[in-house]
Amino acid sequence: MSSLFDPNDNHGEDRDLAWLAFRYVAGELGAAQSAVFERRLGEDQVAREAVAEAVRIAGTVTSASKAIRRVSRIKTRALLATSACFFLVASFFVSRRPSEPASEAALAVAWSGITQSAEEIPERNDLVEESPFHDMTEAESTEGPPAWLVEAVALPVVELPREGQGS
Amino acid sequence: MSNPVNATEGGQDVGDRPTGVESMPASTIDKEAIRVRIAAIYQTHGDELRRFILGVTRDPEVASEVLQSTLVKALERGQEARAETLKGWLFRVAFHEAMAVRRREKTGIAAVKHLAELGRAAEALPEAPAIRDETTVAVRIALEDLPAAQRKVVMARMYDDKPFAEIAREANVPIGTVLTRMRLALDKLRRVLHGHDDD
Numbered sequence: 001m002s003s004l005f006d007p008n009d010n011h012g013e014d015r016d017l018a019w020l021a022f023r024y025v026a027g028e029l030g031a032a033q034s035a036v037f038e039r040r041l042g043e044d045q046v047a048r049e050a051v052a053e054a055v056r057i058a059g060t061v062t063s064a065s066k067a068i069r070r071v072s073r074i075k076t077r078a079l080l081a082t083s084a085c086f087f088l089v090a091s092f093f094v095s096r097r098p099s100e101p102a103s104e105a106a107l108a109v110a111w112s113g114i115t116q117s118a119e120e121i122p123e124r125n126d127l128v129e130e131s132p133f134h135d136m137t138e139a140e141s142t143e144g145p146p147a148w149l150v151e152a153v154a155l156p157v158v159e160l161p162r163e164g165q166g167s
Numbered sequence: 168m169s170n171p172v173n174a175t176e177g178g179q180d181v182g183d184r185p186t187g188v189e190s191m192p193a194s195t196i197d198k199e200a201i202r203v204r205i206a207a208i209y210q211t212h213g214d215e216l217r218r219f220i221l222g223v224t225r226d227p228e229v230a231s232e233v234l235q236s237t238l239v240k241a242l243e244r245g246q247e248a249r250a251e252t253l254k255g256w257l258f259r260v261a262f263h264e265a266m267a268v269r270r271r272e273k274t275g276i277a278a279v280k281h282l283a284e285l286g287r288a289a290e291a292l293p294e295a296p297a298i299r300d301e302t303t304v305a306v307r308i309a310l311e312d313l314p315a316a317q318r319k320v321v322m323a324r325m326y327d328d329k330p331f332a333e334i335a336r337e338a339n340v341p342i343g344t345v346l347t348r349m350r351l352a353l354d355k356l357r358r359v360l361h362g363h364d365d366d
Contacts, residue, residue, distance in 0.1 A: 018357055019350050025222045026282045026324070028331070041223070041262050045255040048262065052219040057306075057356055058282060058325055059218075059289025064307035065326035 021050035025058065201245035205238065208253050216261060217292050223265040227288040233268055237261040283328035302360065309359040317352040320345055 023029050024037050040047045209216070220237070221230040240260050248256035310318055319338070323329045331349070335342040 015350075015354055015357075019353065021222075022353055025225070025285065027225070038223075038266070042259065045258060048219050048255075048258045049215065051222040052215045053357070053360070055218040055222040055285065055289045056215075057353065057360065058286035059292065060302050060306040060360070061310065061321060061325045061356065062283065062286030062290050063303040064310050065322050067303065067307050068310060068322070069326075 017047060017050045018053065021047065021054040022057070025051060025054040197246060198242070202242060204253060205241045205245055205257070208257055209238070212254055212257070214292065216258060218289060219258060220261050220265055221285065221288060221292070223262060224269065225285055227291070229265075229268055229272070230288075233261060233265045236264045236268075240264065281328045282325055286325055305359050305362075306356060309356055313352050313355060317348045317355075320348045321352045321356075324349060 020029075020037060024034060029037060037047070041051065216237075217230065217234060220233045221227065224230045224233055237257070237260050241257055244260075245253075310321065313321065316338075320334055323334045323337075324331065329337075331342055331345050335345045338345065
């Protein structure tokens with residue numbers, strides 16, 4: 001087998017033999033090639049030592065690969081755990097953020113938008129009486145939001161206790 | 168004290184007798200000397216011998232059986248070996264024992280264990296833990312320093328036990344490219360191992 005490397009390299013034959021020994025140990029040689037190599041093993045101590053070295057490499061690469069895969073798994077799990085914690089913390093703070101009280105002007109704008117949308121909806125006589133707003137007159141709706149709503153929006157925000165916690 | 172009986176080809180002296188054996192018969196002295204020599208060789212090259220046997224048999228259980236029969240043969244016939252070639256002689260005996268077991272059990276290439284299993288068996292060989300850990304760390308660093316393409320091939324072949332053809336298909340490259348990457352990676356890993364051994 002010719003060397004793939006510098007022909008002036010004295011270790012080319014060593015590398016060729018090492019490659020051949022590896023392929024023999026890995027079962028990559030065909031039956032005929034394997035038989036030829038085994039005849040060489042019967043006579044050539046250097047070839048025998050190359051086989052021993054190939055097995056040694058297989059063993060150490062197996063150990064090293066296990067370590068590499070283990071570190072990779074640990075890193076992946078650590079990244080997932082960190083992401084999950086970040087998500088939980090972020091969700092917690094987002095859910096706790098109080099809503100800003102709307103100003104009366106903003107409330108009026110929003111109310112007018114709601115009443116306009118309501119005018120676009122075709123009336124259903126069967127629902128008018130059931131609706132809690134069915135007593136409202138058209139005059140009341142155009143004048144602005146009702147007083148009870150304005151008072152409710154003006155109240156300070158009170159954070160309610162979570163479920164399961166004591167008051 | 169009579170001269171020790173020459174126990175090797177060409178009448179080489181087996182060396183100083185162990186203390187307390189002056190009264191033993193010559194054949195016993197020979198066997199004792201051979202046992203000492205074999206033990207010394209095994210202490211120095213036992214790991215390498217086990218790996219070689221595993222590489223030929225590719226089965227940890229068969230390898231253990233071969234190792235035992237090799238040592239028995241070595242004790243029976245150790246006098247046939249010259250001192251300076253005892254290691255090579257021992258490995259040759261191991262090889263012939265391995266082939267005999269394979270013929271007897273009709274194990275061939277088809278019955279070969281997969282490379283990943285072989286790697287795990289080699290990993291489990293009783294090498295000194297401290298040495299093994301240091302070597303593993305050195306190889307791990309070398310693996311991580313490999314170009315990504317080479318590292319993927321090495322781990323896919325040697326750890327995931329994927330054939331080269333499958334690796335080539337998944338990477339969408341010719342199989343020759345995969346083999347070249349594997350060979351280049353192997354060269355680097357060998358250099359690391361040799362460099363580590365020299366430390």
